[in-house]
Amino acid sequence: MKPFLFIISLFLFFLVKAQEKNLEFKYVQTDEKKAIVGIKSVMNSSAFVLNNKTAAENYEMVYGIIAKKYDYPEDIILSATPSEEIVIQEQAPGLYETKSMGFVNSFDMSYNMTFLTRDGSIECVLSDMKLGNTAAMTENMEGLYLHRKNGKPKKTMKGITDLKIENYFNSILSSLKSEK
Amino acid sequence: MRKLITIIAFLCVGQTSTAQEGRTFYNSGNSSTTKKYVGASWLQGTIILADGSELNGQVRGYSYKGNDINSFRYRLKKGDKARTIKADDCTLISYDGLIILSLPKNLKKKTGKRKFYVTLYYGEHLTVFQNPKAQISEGGYASASGNNAVSFNEGQMLSFLALKNGEISKLTALNFRKQMRKITSDNKKFMKRTSDKKWFKYGNIYKIAHYYNQTKNQ
Numbered sequence: 001m002k003p004f005l006f007i008i009s010l011f012l013f014f015l016v017k018a019q020e021k022n023l024e025f026k027y028v029q030t031d032e033k034k035a036i037v038g039i040k041s042v043m044n045s046s047a048f049v050l051n052n053k054t055a056a057e058n059y060e061m062v063y064g065i066i067a068k069k070y071d072y073p074e075d076i077i078l079s080a081t082p083s084e085e086i087v088i089q090e091q092a093p094g095l096y097e098t099k100s101m102g103f104v105n106s107f108d109m110s111y112n113m114t115f116l117t118r119d120g121s122i123e124c125v126l127s128d129m130k131l132g133n134t135a136a137m138t139e140n141m142e143g144l145y146l147h148r149k150n151g152k153p154k155k156t157m158k159g160i161t162d163l164k165i166e167n168y169f170n171s172i173l174s175s176l177k178s179e180k
Numbered sequence: 181m182r183k184l185i186t187i188i189a190f191l192c193v194g195q196t197s198t199a200q201e202g203r204t205f206y207n208s209g210n211s212s213t214t215k216k217y218v219g220a221s222w223l224q225g226t227i228i229l230a231d232g233s234e235l236n237g238q239v240r241g242y243s244y245k246g247n248d249i250n251s252f253r254y255r256l257k258k259g260d261k262a263r264t265i266k267a268d269d270c271t272l273i274s275y276d277g278l279i280i281l282s283l284p285k286n287l288k289k290k291t292g293k294r295k296f297y298v299t300l301y302y303g304e305h306l307t308v309f310q311n312p313k314a315q316i317s318e319g320g321y322a323s324a325s326g327n328n329a330v331s332f333n334e335g336q337m338l339s340f341l342a343l344k345n346g347e348i349s350k351l352t353a354l355n356f357r358k359q360m361r362k363i364t365s366d367n368k369k370f371m372k373r374t375s376d377k378k379w380f381k382y383g384n385i386y387k388i389a390h391y392y393n394q395t396k397n398q
Contacts, residue, residue: 072373074394075387078207 021048025126025169027144027162038154039147041162046125047169049176056083058117061179078112086115089128096131096141097164100156107131109141109165113172122176126169205272207393209279209301209308211386214335215316216278216298218249225275227254227265239275248312249280249296267294272302281309287341287348300340301386303393306364307343308385311350314339340385356382369395 022044032040053061059082066073066088078087090113094106110130116123129141144165146158153159205226210216218241225239237256241249242264252273255262265273267282274280279302285295299309317336339352342363349363357380364370370392374380380388 072391074391077394079204 021050021121022046023048023050024173025166027146027166029147030143032143033149034145035149037145038149039145039151040143041146042143043126043162043166043169045127046123047173049122049124049173050120051122051177052120055117055119058122059083059086059115061176062086062115062117062122065175065179084117086117088113088115092168095165095168097161098156099160124169124173124176205274205279205302206304207302207390208274209299209386210277211300213300213337213340213383213385215310215314215337217247218252218278218280218296218298219276221276222255222258223276225254225273227252227270227274228272229270230268239273241275249298267296281307283309283343290346297341301389303389305344305396306389306392308340308351308389309343310337311339311341317353336383342389351382351385353382356385360385360388364392367392367396369398 025043025047027041027043029039029041034040051058063073063080063086066076066086070076076088076090078089080086090111092109092111095109096107098105108131110128110132111126112128114123114125114127116125131141144157144162145154146162147153205228220241222238222240225237227235227239229235235254237254237260238258240253242253243250251267252265252275253262254265267285269282271282272279273282273296279299280296281299281302282294283297284290285293295312297309297312299307301308314337317338318334336353338354339350342349342351342360344363349359351359357374357377360380361371361374364374373391
């Protein structure tokens with residue numbers, strides 16, 4: 001009996017682990033501190049859209065949304081495997097925003113997004129987020145420093161920079177959810 | 181007991197294993213038409229060796245001939261012993277946002293000693309890379325027909341080389357449209373878009389090469 005219970009609990013453990021799925025993009029504060037800049041916050045790199053569609057239907061839906069936005073969807077598609085995945089590289093003008101003394105500073109961002117289309121879900125995986133939109137001026141963005149070293153939030157950024165980025169990527173998830 | 185361990189092991193492997201992903205460097209490069217130089221700082225990079233195996237770790241430019249990269253150094257991580265990688269040893273290097281290809285030194289002969297070439301765009305069907313003999317623009321306007329139709333940015337390379345089906349072609353700033361149409365005439369969808377002169381221009385060569393590759397099999 002005991003060995004049987006052990007196997008079942010082990011199986012359930014892995015099953016639960018496999019089911020942890022983020023349904024939105026959100027910045028979370030870490031313990032990582034850096035001199036002068038403060039405490040790092042990172043955003044989850046992937047989020048899921050759950051639905052009742054097949055992998056093929058999800059693929060067509062993602063492609064359809066891209067085709068609505070761009071006259072030539074191939075311009076932003078890096079690779080595509082029908083019914084499996086679409087990888088895009090996009091520019092987001094002014095996505096990185098900070099506010100100081102009433103003035104708004106904004107910078108363009110670029111990123112890669114992989115849409116993994118499966119039966120019942122689309123996993124949206126963010127990668128290669130960069131600040132700047134020209135080959136001459138880009139900087140990798142691994143996280144945001146939204147808090148000072150003493151833990152206090154930076155007024156120029158917290159609730160501004162993170163929120164704008166989160167809302168932008170969550171709007172992509174919303175468009176996938178609302179598409180029929 | 182043995183059967184029990186075997187069952188558990190299979191359960192664990194089944195839940196944790198993932199399919200191996202094929203790595204590709206297609207559809208990448210550096211989109212600016214200004215000349216790119218390979219730096220000498222240790223950065224994360226990848227080297228594809230001549231036998232197809234992959235080295236992932238820290239890479240840096242090592243020796244140069246003039247401004248052109250001649251060899252690289254590779255180490256797994258800081259503190260490890262580094263080794264020198266020459267063009268004959270590898271086929272591709274990904275470093276500092278650049279894709280550097282190892283191609284024959286004499287591009288017309290296709291065999292013999294190899295040399296590094298920095299790509300502008302690395303694609304499955306069409307690759308565009310820096311012409312080592314290209315002139316660099318100081319800025320201004322010019323055209324082949326004399327009506328100042330082409331503008332140059334300072335530091336812009338005035339010609340690139342295109343590799344398609346093993347053949348090398350030259351793409352110059354002044355005759356870009358004619359030369360590009362000649363090598364891409366096998367792609368109907370692409371050719372249709374070349375009538376858009378705002379898009380089909382030398383400064384947009386990266387996006388043009390990308391669109392050709394993406395629509396080649398459509």
